[in-house]
Amino acid sequence: MNRRERRASHRRARLDPRAVQYAQTYKCPDCDSIAGEVTRDQYGLHHATILHDSTCPRLNGITC
Numbered sequence: 386m387n388r389r390e391r392r393a394s395h396r397r398a399r400l401d402p403r404a405v406q407y408a409q410t411y412k413c414p415d416c417d418s419i420a421g422e423v424t425r426d427q428y429g430l431h432h433a434t435i436l437h438d439s440t441c442p443r444l445n446g447i448t449c
Contacts, residue, residue, distance in 0.1 A: 400425055408433035416441035 400423055409420045413435065421434030437444040 401431060404431040404433070408435075411435060413437055413441060413443055415443055 416438035
């Protein structure tokens with residue numbers, strides 16, 4: 386792996402600060418959710434884990 390490939394792989398692995406900020410400020414309208422981990426997959430898409438309360442209707446798939 387040459388220097389250019391190492392730098393490119395490092396850039397791909399970094400998280401977009403806007404995605405991290407959005408995930409940290411997200412609040413579920415039905416419960417007191419907490420932002421969990423933000424990850425980036427092999428295609429460059431960000432995934433956020435939102436930790437809902439156990440009684441949250443969104444967690445159970447019941448939303449209006």
